[in-house]
Amino acid sequence: MLSRVHSCKFFLHQLRNVGANRTRGIDENRLTDEEFQCIAPINKQQFEELFTYCDPVLQNGKLRYVSRKDLLVFLCKLRQGLSDDFLKVIFDYPSRQTVTIAVIDSTYAYIHKSSNFRVLRQSYSVHKHRHLLKSTLIVASDGYILTIFGPYFSDAQNNDAEILRQEFERDAETLQGWFQNGDIVLVDRGYRDAIPLLQRLGIDHKMLALLERGQRQLSTQDANDSRIVTKNRWVVEARNGHLRSVFKFLAQTINLQHTKNLNEFYRIAGAILNRYHPIIQMQNADPELAREMLQRSITPNVVQARVEVDNLRLRNAQWRRLNYRDVADFPILDLNYLKDLTVGIYQINLASSYIQDKLLRDNDEEFQLDQHFNKPGFLRIRLYSRFRNATRHQIFISYETDNRDDENAAPNPNEPINGHYCTCQSGARTLGTCAHVASVLWYLGFARHQENVKYPDMSLLNTVLDAADREIPHNP
Secondary structure, X not given: OHHHHHXXXXXXXXXXXXXXXXXXXXXXXXOOHHHHHHHOOXXXXXXXXXXXXXXXXXXXXXXXXXXXXXHHHHHHXXXXXXXXXXXXXXXXXXXXXXXXXXXXXXXXEEEOOOOOHHHHHHOEEOOOOEEEEEEEEEEEOOOOEEEEEEEEOOOHHHOHHHHHHHHHHHOHHHHHHHOOOXXXXXXXXXXXXXXXXXXXXXXXXXXXXOOOOOOOOOOHHHHHHHHHHHXXXXXXXXXXXXXXXXXXXXXXXXXXXHHHHHHHHHHHHHHHHHHHOOOOOOOOOOHHHHHHHHHHHOOOOHHHHHHHHHOOOOOHHHEEEEEHHHOOOOOOOOHHHHHHHHOOOHHHHHHHHHHHHHHHHOXXXXXXXXXXXXXXXXXXXXXXXXXXOOOEEEEEEEEOOOOOOOOOOOOOOOOOEEEEEEOOOOOOOOOOOOHHHHHHHHHHHOHHHOOOOOOOOXXXXXXXXXXXXXXXXXXX
C-alpha cells in the first residue's frame, strides 16, 4: 500500500513539473533507485542488463533502434497500466499533432531547340515562351530539399498538377510513405487540379485562393489566407533561386546532350545545398509572430465596409483634390513599421516604381490625392496597375490625426494607420497590404520626408528609339 502511495506522489510531482515547464519529462539518469522502481518492475542495474538485449526493430522499411527511454516507457506501461497519452506527457514524447509541412513547386531549365519536331513541340512553354524542361522540388519549411523529381516536358499536358499526380502514381511507395494522414503541403494555384488526389491521400493542402466566376476581388478572409500561404511558401522560391545562382549551369541554356542527366544534376546540386549551405531562417519568426499573423488574419476590413456602405468609389462630390503638401498631418512612418504592416519587404521594394509611374502618367510633378470632406484622416488615391495600361486602382487609407471631430478620441501613436483598402484583387486583406497601399504609405509617411529618394533609372527611354514617338517624361 505504501508503495502505491509513493508511486502516486511521484507521478503527481512529475506532472506538476511538466505543467510548470520545469522539466522536459522523466530523465531515467536522475532517478533514485526507489523512484526507478516506482516506474519499472526492476531496479536500475537490472534495467541496464535488460537494455543490452534490445535489438533494432523494422519500422516503415527502416531499422529503428530502441533507446533507454523507449524501454523505460514500455516497462512503465506494463507496471502501472497508464494510458499512452499520459505517458507521452510524462516522458515528453511528441504526439502526431506535430505534422510534416512541405512546400511543392516547379523549377525549369532552358534547353536548346531540338531537330525532333515532337520534342520541339512538347518542350515549348507557352507561359515562358521558350523551350524548357520542368523539375519539381519538395522542400521542408527550413529549405531542406526532400526530393527533386523530373525532368518533364513543359507543354500544356505537363502542367504542375499532372506532374504531381504522375509522381504519386509512379513512385507511390516513396511519396505516400513520407506523407501521413494530416500532413500539410503548401502549393500555388497551378496545383489546383491535384487537390482531389491530396484529399484522397489524407494530406491537408494550403493553396492561394481562387476567384470565383464573376468575382473581381478576393474576400478579406481569402486574401488573408493567401498571404499566410505566400509567407510560408517563399522558402521553395528561395531554394529555386539558390539552385540557379549557386550552380550557374542550371541557369544557362543547356545543351540537349546534357538533358539526359539533368535529374542527376539537380539531385547532386540539391544534396550540396542541404549539406554545405545554411538552412533558410525567416527573420523574427517565432510563435509570437505566428499568433499575431493569425489574429490579424481574422480582423475585418472596416475601411472596405465604409467604402461600400457610403459608395465612396463613385461619389466624387464627397472628395476634394489635394496634393501631398496639404496632408501635413499624415503620420511619419519608419521602414520598420512599414515592414511590420506589410508583413514583409516585397511590397516596399516596389513602392518607388509605383510612385514614379503615377507621377509620370499623371503628367504631374506633385503627388495628387483626394481627402474626404466630412471625415478627417481619410484619403483616396488612384494608382495605375503595373500589368494593364488602362487599369487604375483606388486606394483608401484611414489614419490617425489630431484634427478629428471626436474630441474624446486621442490619437494612437503606436498604430498611426487605422486601416486601408484597395480595389485590386488582393486589396481587401488586413494581414499585410497589397503593393498599391504599401506604395502610398511609403511615399506619404516616409519617402517625402527624405532628402534623396532613388527612383528607377529612366536612361533607356532616352537611348532606345520609340516608333510611336511618345513624349519622354522627366524623372520625379
